[in-house]
Amino acid sequence: MTCNRESKVGSLAGITSKRNPTAMASDLKACVIGSGPNGLSAAIVLAQAGLQVEVFEAERIPGGATRSMELTLPGFIHDFGSAVYPLGAGSPFFSALPLHDCGLEWVRSPAPLAHPLDDGTAVVLEQDLEATTTGLGTDGAIWRQLMGPLVKHWSEFAPEVLGPVLKIPRHPWLLARFGMNALLPAKVVASRFKSDRTRALFAGLAAHSFLSMDEPLTSAFAMLMAAPAHVVGWPIACAGSQSITNALCGYLAKLGGQVKTSARVKSLDALSGYDLVLCDLTPKQLLEIAGQQLSDRYRRQLNKYRYGPGVFKVDYALNAPIPWKAPECLRAATLHLGGTFDEIAASENAVRNGEHPERPFVLLAQPTLFDRSRAPAGKHTGWAYCHVPNGSTFDMLPRLESQIERFAPGFRDIVVGRHVLSPAGLEGMNSNLVGGDIAGGAIDLRQLLFRPTWRLYATSARNIFLCSSSTPPGAGVHGMCGYHAAKRALARLGLEPARESSRQ
Ligand SMILES: Cc1cc2nc3c(=O)[nH]c(=O)nc-3n(C[C@H](O)[C@H](O)[C@H](O)COP(=O)(O)OP(=O)(O)OC[C@H]3O[C@@H](n4cnc5c(N)ncnc54)[C@H](O)[C@@H]3O)c2cc1C
Numbered sequence: 001m002t003c004n005r006e007s008k009v010g011s012l013a014g015i016t017s018k019r020n021p022t023a024m025a026s027d028l029k030a031c032v033i034g035s036g037p038n039g040l041s042a043a044i045v046l047a048q049a050g051l052q053v054e055v056f057e058a059e060r061i062p063g064g065a066t067r068s069m070e071l072t073l074p075g076f077i078h079d080f081g082s083a084v085y086p087l088g089a090g091s092p093f094f095s096a097l098p099l100h101d102c103g104l105e106w107v108r109s110p111a112p113l114a115h116p117l118d119d120g121t122a123v124v125l126e127q128d129l130e131a132t133t134t135g136l137g138t139d140g141a142i143w144r145q146l147m148g149p150l151v152k153h154w155s156e157f158a159p160e161v162l163g164p165v166l167k168i169p170r171h172p173w174l175l176a177r178f179g180m181n182a183l184l185p186a187k188v189v190a191s192r193f194k195s196d197r198t199r200a201l202f203a204g205l206a207a208h209s210f211l212s213m214d215e216p217l218t219s220a221f222a223m224l225m226a227a228p229a230h231v232v233g234w235p236i237a238c239a240g241s242q243s244i245t246n247a248l249c250g251y252l253a254k255l256g257g258q259v260k261t262s263a264r265v266k267s268l269d270a271l272s273g274y275d276l277v278l279c280d281l282t283p284k285q286l287l288e289i290a291g292q293q294l295s296d297r298y299r300r301q302l303n304k305y306r307y308g309p310g311v312f313k314v315d316y317a318l319n320a321p322i323p324w325k326a327p328e329c330l331r332a333a334t335l336h337l338g339g340t341f342d343e344i345a346a347s348e349n350a351v352r353n354g355e356h357p358e359r360p361f362v363l364l365a366q367p368t369l370f371d372r373s374r375a376p377a378g379k380h381t382g383w384a385y386c387h388v389p390n391g392s393t394f395d396m397l398p399r400l401e402s403q404i405e406r407f408a409p410g411f412r413d414i415v416v417g418r419h420v421l422s423p424a425g426l427e428g429m430n431s432n433l434v435g436g437d438i439a440g441g442a443i444d445l446r447q448l449l450f451r452p453t454w455r456l457y458a459t460s461a462r463n464i465f466l467c468s469s470s471t472p473p474g475a476g477v478h479g480m481c482g483y484h485a486a487k488r489a490l491a492r493l494g495l496e497p498a499r500e501s502s503r504q
Contacts, residue, residue, distance in 0.1 A: 025050030025495055029273060032056070033265045033289075034280025034468065036064025036432065040248040040259075041093060041482030042278045042467040042489075047255035048498050049490050051276070055257065058264035061242075062249055064280070064430050065438065066477050068240030068374075072317035072417035076381050077374040079241040079315075080421075080429060081438065082477045083365045083383050084334050086112070088244065089235050090228035091478035092159045102250035105238035107333075109370045112234035114332035115201050116407040118339060122326035123197045129230040139198040146189070149177055150227035161224065162480040164456055164472040165449050182220035189219040190341055203344040204336030207361050209443055210308045210387060212352045213345040216445065236333050236365070239373045244477065267291040268464065276463050276489045280482070282307075282432050282440050282470040283452045286459075298460035301453040305470070308443060309351045309387045310423035310436020312396040316382035317375070317417030322366055323410045333370055337362040337403045351387045356394045360386035362403045379416075390435035392423055432468060440469030448474070457485040458492075465489045 028051045032043045035057035047053045061067055065081025072078065088094055089106050113125040126132045129151055133140030150157050156171045157178070169175045181189055186206035190199045190213070202222050206213060209221035228234075237243040249259055269291035271277050279286055283302040290299065321330065329335055338344040338361035347357040368380040375381050386400050397420060404411045421429070423436020432440065441447055450456070452470045459466060467485030469475045487497050 026052070028052065028275040028493065029054075030276035030278065030489070031271060031274045032278045032280060032467070034058070034064060034432070035062035035245070035249070035259055035261075036280050036430075036468065037066050037088075037244065037248065037477045037479050038467050038469060038482035038485075039064070039278070039280030040245065040252060041479030042280065042486040043257050043259075043482075044097065044248065044252050044255065045483055045486035045497055046276065046278070046490065047252060047257040049495055050498070053252070053255075053257040055252070055259040056263040056265050057259060057261045058431065059429070060262050062259050062261055063242060063245030064432060066241045066245050068242035071315045071419040072381075075376040076317040076379065076417065077240045078381055078419070079365075079367075079383055081426075081433075082241055083367065084234050084236055085244070085477055086225060086228035086232065086234045087162070087476040087478040088237075089232035090154065090158055091480060092155075092162065093479045093483040097248075097251055099244070099247040099251065102247035102254075104243050104247035106233075106235035107238045107367075107371045108233040108235045109331060109333035111328070111331040112229040113204075113334045113336065114326070114329045115204050115336045116324060116326045116329055117197065117200065118406070120325040122324075122328040123201045124328050124332065125201065125226065125229050127230060127233045132230070136198050137195065139193045139195050142192050143198070146181060146223060147227050147230060149174065150223060151230040154227060154231040157227075162473045162478055163484050178220075178223065182223055183216055184219045185215055186213045186218035186222055187345065189222070196340055199341035200339065200344070201336075203341040204338060204361070207336075207338070207344055207348050207387075210348070210351070210439060211443065212349045213341070217443070217448065234334055236367045236371060238371055240367075241477075248479075265289055268293040274463070275493065276465070278465045278467045278482075278485055278489060280432075280468045281466065282434055282468055283466075284434050285431055286466065293461045293464060295460035298453070298455075305452045306442045306447065307390050307434045307437040308439050308441060310390045310392055311385040311426065311438050312388045312392065312394075312400065312423065312436070313383075313385035313421040313426065314397060314400060315419045315421075316384070316415055318380040318382055318414045319378070319416050320414045321369060321380055322382060322404070322408045323414070324408045326407070329407070330369060333365055333367055335364045335366070335407075337364055337407055339406075348387065351389060354389045356388060356392065356396060356399070357386075358399065360388075360396060360399055360403060362386045362400055364404065388423065388436065390423065390437055392436065439475035441474075443474060448472075457488045462492065
């Protein structure tokens with residue numbers, strides 16, 4: 001197990017490094033609805049600025065889609081939602097918090113990602129950029145050209161891209177260079193690669209967008225997944241994703257903030273005693289609890305917000321490591337199972353068209369190879385999901401497992417327990433996962449620029465803000481939606497955010 005402290009992550013411009021509570025701020029009360037990573041991040045920014053902060057969480061355990069639990073058998077700890085954290089480890093906001101002191105250890109597998117192919121080999125994304133380019137052979141130079149500048153300048157680049165898109169950039173040349181490729185469909189950028197292996201790798205990275213490979217912006221996702229792999233890796237959290245939530249809650253508690261669980265907020269009308277209300281909710285839930293607080297016009301705008309595809313997820317208890325055909329797969333905590341570029345493109349296309357792919361693109365994590373604390377001795381866990389149309393009730397289990405068997409024959413024989421989460425099952429455990437959408441809403445150009453409306457974090461009510469992944473920069477465990485939302489909310493009260501500058 002490796003636990004490295006971060007050093008190459010960005011800093012957030014425009015924030016003072018010392019905590020600077022004013023007498024006025026300490027008289028102010030804020031509440032946050034929802035304790036996902038963005039809700040907790042917003043709560044931390046508000047508490048750092050000196051406000052009294054309470055977080056209300058509907059579920060029994062805080063964390064939203066960043067929780068761990070025994071979903072299969074006793075002693076097997078599974079990540080209910082998120083599992084792998086390139087953007088968590090690469091987040092400028094998280095990196096400025098003392099999360100390590102609050103118990104968070106990132107664990108890195110020797111390689112961030114492996115992408116097995118039918119010939120029994122795998123393309124491997126190494127953390128070291130040079131090792132990756134060497135492994136990609138003739139395509140190495142193009143890979144370096146694409147990723148090199150982002151990797152080299154990650155500390156300037158991350159704060160630029162992990163926030164609202166429409167703003168005056170601090171590093172325009174860097175963004176322009178990124179944008180030149182990022183705006184293109186993955187199909188176009190992948191066509192520059194000579195090898196089918198590199199094209200397959202790029203497709204798997206781009207498929208994190210939930211878009212078809214011929215849609216604009218898909219390359220942005222591939223690059224935003226690959227660049228941090230070369231900077232901070234794709235770590236998992238030691239002992240499970242709950243450790244991230246526990247560290248955020250622990251730090252919030254040190255700042256005087258409180259998290260109240262099993263406390264679903266049913267109406268904003270009941271929250272009149274707060275100077276600020278931040279909602280770690282998607283537009284659908286905000287509308288459900290809005291009461292009299294939002295204007296009709298704003299409600300209409302929220303009603304137009306669109307959700308993206310859902311996911312079908314399976315957690316496994318295993319009595320052995322997964323028997324991959326390609327031994328390189330044992331070096332990576334994350335695997336992309338989908339074969340060639342064309343197959344992955346067909347799978348994502350089918351989902352975009354409301355169909356269930358025969359050969360789905362499967363994302364799989366095998367955390368226990370690198371973190372023994374999550375399963376009994378000699379046993380393992382597996383985490384896998386594939387994309388499905390929003391709200392799908394189709395049983396993808398046989399197709400998902402066929403994809404695993406394709407690259408790891410005998411997989412089914414090592415399964416001793418499995419727990420299936422359909423889109424409805426996911427939403428039942430976290431109401432933000434509308435129809436199984438794990439991204440807080442569809443990602444297209446409009447919803448990238450105006451997420452969820454042109455007001456971004458603000459709403460029609462002066463003291464109510466949105467801070468979930470339905471605001472910029474969107475999905476992923478990075479806390480940046482919460483950070484930006486809280487900053488806007490403080491500005492509304494004429495307050496400056498303050499921050500303790502201890503780095504992990
Ligand atoms: C299966 C799955 C796999 C994923 N994989 C990854 C990954 O590997 N890496 C990664 O970075 N990201 C991943 N993600 C995405 C990531 O988890 C989310 O983008 C992130 O959790 C969003 O954080 P959030 O704070 O906006 O919302 P959430 O984490 O969804 O939290 C919202 C919280 O609000 C609470 N809530 C809702 N309504 C109310 C109410 N009325 N009153 C009180 N509380 C309420 C919910 O219970 C929940 O706790 C994954 C997500 C899922 C589901």
